[in-house]
Amino acid sequence: MRPRARQLLLDFDNVLAHYRREQRVAHLASHAGAPFARAWQALYGSGLETRYDAGQVSTSGYLRELGERIGAVVDEQAWIEARMAATRADTQAIARLLALEPAVPMAVLTNNGELMARAIPRIVAPLLPRLEGRVLCSGSLGRRKPDPQVYLHALERLGWNAADTLFVDDLFVNVQGARRAGLHADSVRDARALGRVLKRFGLA
Known part of the structure; x- marks a missing residue:
């Protein structure tokens, strides 16, 4: 039986946007x-x-x-x-996310200071209606990925259950941290890989 997720927690850099x-x-x-x-x-x-x-x-x-x-x-x-x-939105990744059912909740969890919560909405503006202010930065949570506690703090803020949440990151070490916290998690490197992961977990 394939695992299924109900909520989507996304890394930012190199998942939703390209950063140099x-x-x-x-x-x-x-x-x-x-x-x-x-x-x-x-x-x-x-x-x-x-x-x-x-x-x-x-x-x-x-x-x-x-x-x-x-x-x-x-x-x-x-x-x-x-x-x-230095940051350019990945329009293909955003298009895949916008194509998901409107009922699928989404949020961002990024290893960045609090100022990024003000920059991200401007970089990926088309996603704002889906994120609804759910942009979480490690700086405001007091820990960095891959510490399992940062995922648990994020879920507490969101009111989400780990077993129902899929986390996606470009770094496998962060995926491992999420799995230790009880989330479904996988790594992606581009929009095509993101699409495959979303489908595998029943979101697309």
Whole structure:
């Protein structure tokens, strides 16, 4: 008997959208008039991005420290503009999701800080009626995937049952974490693979 799911929990980067870190860093570097290497170090080499994604630093503290490290003020608008410049919606994946029955609840769970909850609706705008504000970031949950607790916290926020939920991610390590939390889960690399997984779990 094939497993069936009733709800769909989706990763964001490389599932719903294509993301290029280098493009984001270049945009921030241009904003600050700083070398690319300094902007990269500010975000990734310093560990700031990882701490923000895990909820270990507030949004205001994160933006302040990022600005100090990069050598220019980085406000919410500048941050979102840089993220959007590096992120392109996967129109084929979105089309497959929009084709599902309207009764299928959907949500996003992404390893990102709280600011991404404001950027994602702008990047995948056609999905907004289906998501209905259900965009969850690891930064607001206090843990990162693949920690099984982050999936359980997400389900608690959503009011969903693990046994009825399918989680989809591009990284298999995150799929393993979801399975340990009791969710159905599988990895996808493109819209075609997403379609196969949705069909396998009775959603398409």
